[in-house]
Amino acid sequence: MPSAVVIGQALVSGLLAGGLYGLLALGLSLSWGLLRLVNLGYFAITFLGAYLVYQLHESYGIAPWWAAMLVVPLFFCLGVAQHWVFLRFRVSELASLLVTFGLSVIVESGIQLVWTADYRRLETHYASASFKIGPLYVPVLDLAACLAAAALAWATWAWLRWTYVGKALRASAEDPDIAAAYGVDHKRLSYLLSGICAGYAGVAGAFIALISTLAPSQIWAWLGVVFAVVIIGRVGNPVGALVAGLLIGASESIAMAFLSPAWAPVVSFSALIVLLLWQPDWL
Amino acid sequence: MGNFGRDASRRHVLGGLAGMAAFGTASGGRAAPSGQPVRVGGTLSLTGPLAQTAGIHKIAAEISVEEINARDGFLGRPVEWILLDDQSKPEVCRSLYEKLITVDKVDLIMGPYATSPILAAMGVAQRYGKLFIQNSMGIPRLANYELQIPATPFGSEPNKSYPKVVFDAVAGTKNPPKTVAILTSKFPSAQFMAEGTRDVAKERGLNVLMYLEYEFGARDFGAIAARVKDANPDFLWVGSLGLESNMLLEALKKLDYVPKHHFHLYPAPGPLAMSPDGKNALASTFLEPDEPFLSRPGVKRLADLYKDRATRMNLPYKELDAQAAGMFSQWQILEQGVNGSKSLDDRTIATWLKKNGATTIYNKMRFDGPFNHGDPAQLVKQNQGNNWKVVWPKEFAAPGVSLVSP
Numbered sequence: 141m142p143s144a145v146v147i148g149q150a151l152v153s154g155l156l157a158g159g160l161y162g163l164l165a166l167g168l169s170l171s172w173g174l175l176r177l178v179n180l181g182y183f184a185i186t187f188l189g190a191y192l193v194y195q196l197h198e199s200y201g202i203a204p205w206w207a208a209m210l211v212v213p214l215f216f217c218l219g220v221a222q223h224w225v226f227l228r229f230r231v232s233e234l235a236s237l238l239v240t241f242g243l244s245v246i247v248e249s250g251i252q253l254v255w256t257a258d259y260r261r262l263e264t265h266y267a268s269a270s271f272k273i274g275p276l277y278v279p280v281l282d283l284a285a286c287l288a289a290a291a292l293a294w295a296t297w298a299w300l301r302w303t304y305v306g307k308a309l310r311a312s313a314e315d316p317d318i319a320a321a322y323g324v325d326h327k328r329l330s331y332l333l334s335g336i337c338a339g340y341a342g343v344a345g346a347f348i349a350l351i352s353t354l355a356p357s358q359i360w361a362w363l364g365v366v367f368a369v370v371i372i373g374r375v376g377n378p379v380g381a382l383v384a385g386l387l388i389g390a391s392e393s394i395a396m397a398f399l400s401p402a403w404a405p406v407v408s409f410s411a412l413i414v415l416l417l418w419q420p421d422w423l
Numbered sequence: 424m425g426n427f428g429r430d431a432s433r434r435h436v437l438g439g440l441a442g443m444a445a446f447g448t449a450s451g452g453r454a455a456p457s458g459q460p461v462r463v464g465g466t467l468s469l470t471g472p473l474a475q476t477a478g479i480h481k482i483a484a485e486i487s488v489e490e491i492n493a494r495d496g497f498l499g500r501p502v503e504w505i506l507l508d509d510q511s512k513p514e515v516c517r518s519l520y521e522k523l524i525t526v527d528k529v530d531l532i533m534g535p536y537a538t539s540p541i542l543a544a545m546g547v548a549q550r551y552g553k554l555f556i557q558n559s560m561g562i563p564r565l566a567n568y569e570l571q572i573p574a575t576p577f578g579s580e581p582n583k584s585y586p587k588v589v590f591d592a593v594a595g596t597k598n599p600p601k602t603v604a605i606l607t608s609k610f611p612s613a614q615f616m617a618e619g620t621r622d623v624a625k626e627r628g629l630n631v632l633m634y635l636e637y638e639f640g641a642r643d644f645g646a647i648a649a650r651v652k653d654a655n656p657d658f659l660w661v662g663s664l665g666l667e668s669n670m671l672l673e674a675l676k677k678l679d680y681v682p683k684h685h686f687h688l689y690p691a692p693g694p695l696a697m698s699p700d701g702k703n704a705l706a707s708t709f710l711e712p713d714e715p716f717l718s719r720p721g722v723k724r725l726a727d728l729y730k731d732r733a734t735r736m737n738l739p740y741k742e743l744d745a746q747a748a749g750m751f752s753q754w755q756i757l758e759q760g761v762n763g764s765k766s767l768d769d770r771t772i773a774t775w776l777k778k779n780g781a782t783t784i785y786n787k788m789r790f791d792g793p794f795n796h797g798d799p800a801q802l803v804k805q806n807q808g809n810n811w812k813v814v815w816p817k818e819f820a821a822p823g824v825s826l827v828s829p
Contacts, residue, residue: 146646146653149678153645249470257474258739259666259694268676268700279645279677352642353666353694357472357511361640389643396646401637402609404646 142397145275150397151390152276158389159286160351162382163344164362165369166292167337173376174313175330175337176233177226180363181240182341184247187359189215189345191255194262194354204262208346212339219338220331227327244359252356260354267350285347292340293382300378309333313376365405368412387411456496460503461767463757464523465533466540471511472640473537475665475691476746480536481506482732483747486725487754497761509535513543520547530767533753536746538562538612545571554769556756558749561612561689563794570773572760572790574752574783575709575745578799579792582619585707585801589620590627592705592803592815593658593684596828600657600684602630606647606671607662610639613688617662632656641667648674651682659685666691672700683829686803692811693740701806703827708804709745709785711813714821722784725751744811752783 142150164186171179189211196207222243225231231239269280300306311319312326319326352358365388373384388411392404467477467484488504496502505527509516516535523529524547534557535544541557542565548555549568558574560566563581566573578584593600603624607617614636624631632654637647648671651659659682661668668687675682686705687695695701710716712726726743733741756776761767764775780789780797789797803815805826813819814826 142650143653146649149649149652150646153643153649153674157643157645252470252474256478256737257470258478259475259691260739261669261694261698263697268673270677270679272679277678282677353669355475355666357470357474361642393643393646396637397650401635401641401647404641404643405638 146397147394148276150393152278153282154390154393155386156279156282156286156389157393158386159289159382160282160344160347160385161362161366161369161389162293162373162385163285163289163340163347164366165373165381165385166289166296166378167340167344168366169370169373169375169381170296170333170340170378171337172370173374174309174333175223176313177231177236177240177334178233179240179337180237181222181243181247182337183359183363183366184244185215185218185338186341186345186348187354187356188247188251189342190349190352190354191251191260191345193346193349194260195255197262197349204264204346204350208343211345212342215338215342216335219335219341222338223331223334226334227330248356248359251359255354255356257356262349262354264350281347281350285351288343288347289382289385292343293378296336296378305329305332310376365408368408372412372415456492456494456499456501458500460501461497461531461761462503462505462527462529463531463533464505464507464520464527464529466507466509466516466519466535466544468511468535468537468540469508473511473540476536478736478738479733479744479747480750482729482736482738483750484533484754486728486732487751490725490728491754491758495762497758498765498767504533505529509540511537511540513539516540517543517547520544524551524553531757531761531769531772533757534558536749538565538610541566552769554757554760554773556753556760558753559746562615563796566794569795570769571795572756572773572776573794573796574756574788575749576785576788576797576800578801579794579796581799581801582615583623584799585616586620586623588801588815589660589686589705589803590623590629592826593686595815596684596826598657598683598828600629602632602654602656603658603660604632604651604654604656605634605660605662606651607634607636607688608639608641608664608667609636610662610664613662613664616688617660620660620662629658637667639664641670644671644674645677647671648678648680651675652678652680657683659683660688661686662688664689666694668704669694669698669700672698672704676700691740692742692744692746693738696740696806696809696811703829704806705814705826706804706806706811707745708802708811708813709800710743710748710802711745711804711811712743713812713824715819716784716813719784719786720782725784742811748784752785752788755783756781756788 168182171177192211193204193207196202270277308324309329316326369384373380388408391407395407396404467480469477488502492501507519532553536559538561541560545555554570556572563579607613668690717723729743730741759781760772760776764772777790802813802819804811805814812824
């Protein structure tokens with residue numbers, strides 16, 4: 141039986157890791173839920189963002205947060221352009237899975253071409269910084285990622301709930317024809333949302349660059365757990381994605397503290413299977 | 424390790440002299456190889472999760488082929504290396520070797536790296552009776568194909584021999600460990616070594632505080648770090664691959680915990696050497712670009728060529744390491760096997776190699792023991808000042824270098 145400190149520390153680590161899951165899930169969840177596009181390319185452009193932040197830091201000494209300020213608008217434009225292609229070729233929900241998978245492979249190859257397959261690490265003096273609350277340590281960067289995820293999830297939820305644009309987007313996702321009858325220009329709004337989703341990938345990429353070591357093949361490392369987070373959190377629900385991320389992160393970590401760490405991945409997929417069998421109303 | 428420098432028999436001496444002549448220098452004055460090239464086919468994991476180390480193997484293989492062609496080639500003919508990308512997938516690897524043998528009709532094949540692709544390719548080699556030289560089969564007992572030649576001196580039972588070397592290394596320090604925590608990736612070769620380490624630790628009367636396995640490719644080490652800190656072992660043994668050690672040490676640092684003695688099995692050499700968290704980390708090796716290895720014939724030249732090429736290829740870690748050495752060794756064995764046996768017949772070459780051994784970057788190697796292994800020569804290195812230094816056994820440490828104890 142692990143000590144209370146070990147359990148508490150595992151819970152802190154898990155919740156913070158879950159915040160990063162939530163951040164990664166945010167753009168995918170919105171794209172899937174409101175644009176009806178399952179954008180697997182989201183993971184690839186997240187890592188492309190991470191590599192750009194890394195390169196801007198290595199080549200020009202630009203601090204990661206300033207680098208993120210450059211990457212996020214760039215990715216917004218990239219998201220808009222990508223959506224133009226999807227609309228131009230009438231990519232359906234199912235086809236988007238295949239198309240964006242192909243896109244991911246291309247981006248992965250491009251990353252490998254430029255940065256090689258070798259590991260890259262953005263070294264900062266604060267990478268391992270943490271502060272103490274009682275007997276528990278809280279890593280600063282992980283906390284920052286979690287807070288960023290919470291802020292973006294809440295802001296997105298509020299935007300979708302209380303603004304005209306948000307309401308129009310939700311209406312379009314539910315019934316595009318009726319929404320159009322009320323004067324909603326779904327096409328223009330979908331460009332905006334696609335840009336925002338890609339921008340979120342830029343934010344997630346900046347934190348990945350700060351927290352993780354980069355290698356092209358790691359694009360796929362997050363796919364399984366983030367997909368589980370998106371589905372458990374209900375597609376198109378930004379706060380749901382965050383909450384699901386926190387739940388999965390915490391439960392994985394607690395499993396690692398009590399059982400063998402090898403059991404951790406079982407947790408997220410077991411939760412997913414249980415929920416899909418149970419099919420609660422809120423899912 | 425006691426047999427590592429054992430007396431060589433006459434045939435070994437002769438084989439060794441031939442080998443030294445073969446890879447000492449790319450000498451001028453010889454006629455360039457001519458005629459139809461000897462085609463050698465193989466795969467590397469140029470993409471996918473094993474791709475991080477593909478660049479290392481590719482550079483070493485390219486240099487090897489250039490060096491061989493600058494000498495006499497194979498039987499006076501130039502060597503052509505046909506390289507395919509197995510995408511880190513055993514099933515792709517299997518198909519590509521099938522293609523190399525049956526469609527491309529290569530003269531010889533060269534094994535890939537990492538246990539899974541090697542196992543996949545070896546099955547194909549066995550079906551067609553091809554000589555199969557490989558350098559990174561971490562579980563020798565699985566390589567029971569008679570024409571398989573191991574190019575890295577793991578020995579036949581590294582799970583028993585190497586843990587003894589590691590425990591000997593730390594036992595001789597001013598703070599010999601009494602308690603051990605063992606963490607390992609579920610990657611087969613790491614798990615295999617971890618189980619052996621646990622057995623050897625118990626045999627030596629050490630208290631094994633924990634034995635934990637984590638999934639290969641784990642992303643979050645926070646909870647594992649909390650358990651390690653709570654156990655506070657004298658010696659932390661990590662069956663890690665790639666970046667896992669860096670991730671674990673970072674997670675420990677976030678908990679304000681620095682392990683005492685800590686050993687890492689197969690970490691990516693660059694990131695752990697460069698990381699401040701990797702200070703004094705111990706790790707497995709077979710060779711580093713330092714004395715006494717640089718005094719071996721041809722090693723300095725290969726180390727310089729490798730560094731130059733790695734710099735041009737923009738690899739983050741540019742020093743010759745055990746992985747690159749493994750690939751050099753593969754080609755050295757093949758060159759000596761072909762030219763020594765004066766044949767391109769797979770069985771003839773394998774028979775010659777088993778009889779005569781080969782002199783490689785790892786020194787004299789035998790292939791006449793169980794699973795065609797000779798004596799083990801796995802060493803312990805330590806990160807000292809962001810450089811890897813061999814520290815154990817002492818006779819392989821450079822002058823003035825010794826294991827730094829916490």
